Amino acid sequence: MDTKPQSALFDVFLRLRPSTTEDKTRFLEVEAEIEREAATHITIKAPANDHRKRAVERFAFTRVFEESATQRDILERTGAVSLVAGVLGAEGREGRDGLLATLGVTGSGKSHTILGTKSQRGLTQLTLDVLFSQTQQYLVDTETNERNFSSICEADASESQVLTASSFLDGIYDSGPGRFSRATTPMDVSFISTAPAKRYMPRISALPQAPSVEDVNIDVDTSAEYAIIVSMYEVYNDRIFDLLTASGSVKTASKRRALLFKSTEFSPDRKVVAGLRKVVCADLDEALLVLETGLHERRVAGTGSNAVSSRSHGFFCIEVKKRHRGHGIPGPWTSSTMTIVDLAGSERARTAKTAGATLAEAGKINESLMYLGQCMQMQSDNAHATTSNLVPFRQCKLTELLFSNSFAQGNAPHKAPQKAIMIVTANPYGDYNATSQILRYSALAREVTVPRIPSVTSTILSGTAANSKSAGQSSGRSTPSDLVGELEAMNAEVARLREALEITQIRLEEEMQRRIEAEASWTAAEARIHEVEAEIREEVWSEMESKLALEQRRWRAARDEELDRNDEHLDRKLEILASGISIYEDNDKENEQASFDRKSGRNDDQRRMKELEDENTELQSRLMLMEREKIQRSPSKKMKVLKTRKWEGSGVGLSCSP
Numbered sequence: 001m002d003t004k005p006q007s008a009l010f011d012v013f014l015r016l017r018p019s020t021t022e023d024k025t026r027f028l029e030v031e032a033e034i035e036r037e038a039a040t041h042i043t044i045k046a047p048a049n050d051h052r053k054r055a056v057e058r059f060a061f062t063r064v065f066e067e068s069a070t071q072r073d074i075l076e077r078t079g080a081v082s083l084v085a086g087v088l089g090a091e092g093r094e095g096r097d098g099l100l101a102t103l104g105v106t107g108s109g110k111s112h113t114i115l116g117t118k119s120q121r122g123l124t125q126l127t128l129d130v131l132f133s134q135t136q137q138y139l140v141d142t143e144t145n146e147r148n149f150s151s152i153c154e155a156d157a158s159e160s161q162v163l164t165a166s167s168f169l170d171g172i173y174d175s176g177p178g179r180f181s182r183a184t185t186p187m188d189v190s191f192i193s194t195a196p197a198k199r200y201m202p203r204i205s206a207l208p209q210a211p212s213v214e215d216v217n218i219d220v221d222t223s224a225e226y227a228i229i230v231s232m233y234e235v236y237n238d239r240i241f242d243l244l245t246a247s248g249s250v251k252t253a254s255k256r257r258a259l260l261f262k263s264t265e266f267s268p269d270r271k272v273v274a275g276l277r278k279v280v281c282a283d284l285d286e287a288l289l290v291l292e293t294g295l296h297e298r299r300v301a302g303t304g305s306n307a308v309s310s311r312s313h314g315f316f317c318i319e320v321k322k323r324h325r326g327h328g329i330p331g332p333w334t335s336s337t338m339t340i341v342d343l344a345g346s347e348r349a350r351t352a353k354t355a356g357a358t359l360a361e362a363g364k365i366n367e368s369l370m371y372l373g374q375c376m377q378m379q380s381d382n383a384h385a386t387t388s389n390l391v392p393f394r395q396c397k398l399t400e401l402l403f404s405n406s407f408a409q410g411n412a413p414h415k416a417p418q419k420a421i422m423i424v425t426a427n428p429y430g431d432y433n434a435t436s437q438i439l440r441y442s443a444l445a446r447e448v449t450v451p452r453i454p455s456v457t458s459t460i461l462s463g464t465a466a467n468s469k470s471a472g473q474s475s476g477r478s479t480p481s482d483l484v485g486e487l488e489a490m491n492a493e494v495a496r497l498r499e500a501l502e503i504t505q506i507r508l509e510e511e512m513q514r515r516i517e518a519e520a521s522w523t524a525a526e527a528r529i530h531e532v533e534a535e536i537r538e539e540v541w542s543e544m545e546s547k548l549a550l551e552q553r554r555w556r557a558a559r560d561e562e563l564d565r566n567d568e569h570l571d572r573k574l575e576i577l578a579s580g581i582s583i584y585e586d587n588d589k590e591n592e593q594a595s596f597d598r599k600s601g602r603n604d605d606q607r608r609m610k611e612l613e614d615e616n617t618e619l620q621s622r623l624m625l626m627e628r629e630k631i632q633r634s635p636s637k638k639m640k641v642l643k644t645r646k647w648e649g650s651g652v653g654l655s656c657s658p
């Protein structure tokens, strides 16, 4: 069985959890490797009560951790410490992102591995401890040095709200005299729980202290200075929610604002979760309190499978900011992030005994894990194949978050993420079907065999042959060895065919499973298309409506302006008309007087009269036109026009002859 070449994105480890249900049969066995090498292979076989399946499936992993493995074993032997070293970066070099995730059936030990228990610390706490213990003396002071803090805020590319741990914790837990402040000694924060607060602050002394990582050593870049920033979010129902923006209560939790995973102005070639709350921690205690605060926020719901089952995918991000510590002005901040992911458990709805909202949750969880499985398989196939297929990571938020920056174009090679660690957890006494499904898509390699069981025919035949032999010896007759040989050959052929049939059946089952998954993915994609289409329609419609409203407003303004202009024009004409009439009357009198006084001036007056008459006729016709327009508009103007008509009707005309 060949294993994945080094180009695969993930190292995949299997961790088995001790079981409390040993009355069940064990379906998973670890193959011990020769020469005391660590185990890398396991075999699984359907429980004895499942008579249909005799095939044995064999899986390869980077390494298998048996039930006895401790949290420290996992930290060291999965390469998590080197991952942390990569995040810190070598001397004079920028750090590189690291990803560590757990995957498994509900109740298989993912949270135990990542977050630990009441007595044992998980990989998240251990990673934080390693990071702080290695960098403590090189951490910049952000608490009292405003310039340091604002330089960190300015260097943030993800539109985040950056806070110091003390102000974050003060805001969450207490605003009174029992404040968490830098004056408090780190190990003496237990008194805070007595202060009046919205919620009791977890006691540092109550948090697990074991295992210790005092002896872990990493070569730290001593020419650099660092800042460690913690942020946390969860993917719930395919939406991203900040875990450090407290919703306050279960009621208000449903109104949380979802965040976007996108490229920002300062991060054009990488996607980031925009708008997260980020907390700059000065020491391990602050970081652990921030972590506890986020975990409190994380949504959990009891199901039949596991009383405190994680119903969301939890992302715990430890961002390391690093800059060169020169004698003069320090260099610019660079940033690399260690992301630790506690994936929600896959489960069978029937097994989980879920209902209502939790059944819908289970559907979303299974859907996202199905997409994750497809991506894992595809990236693993690509590592073997000469041509690489597209890893379908855009299908849901989870795979986008896990894979998109690994495939992002334009990633500087030195900033490419390190090889990620995937820890698959399994309970060897748990759900065979659910576990085998996860192992199939996560393992580095797999082969199927059907154990040869001596068939009933061969047993009978061998018995018959022995009997005939002894009978022959006694009777002296020859053995029909040729017939027995032929039957044995036929028997072997039957066994071979049966084996081939079983393998084909398994492959068929797998293909069926893939088909179901592909159909589900197709349906989900169609639903998404409809959703997007409806969204776009609505967007276009509202844009069109607003443009239409704008146009209408513009058109109305132009029309009103035009009407005002016409009114003014009309008023002016009316004035001219009125003044023309008075001129006529005055002129008439004058002309009459003049006709008596000066006969010689008659011709001039007649010409002038003619001109006035022409002008008057033209004005009247224009006036008529405007009147018609005005009648349809303003009632006040109508009155004016009516008055004018009345005045005309009074018999005063311009057509008087001299």
Ligand SMILES: Nc1ncnc2c1ncn2[C@@H]1O[C@H](COP(=O)(O)OP(=O)(O)OP(=O)(O)O)[C@@H](O)[C@H]1O
Pocket (backbone or CB within 6 Å): 016, 017, 018, 067, 104, 105, 106, 107, 108, 109, 110, 111, 112, 113, 117, 306, 308, 309, 310, 311, 343, 344, 345, 346, 425
């Ligand atoms: N390696 C281990 N050693 C001891 N106990 C373990 C181990 N792994 C898991 N357990 C125990 O098994 C139980 C279930 O584990 P855990 O909550 O970690 O499962 P999970 O996979 O995270 O489940 P879910 O997906 O539902 O959250 C817990 O009580 C845990 O302490």
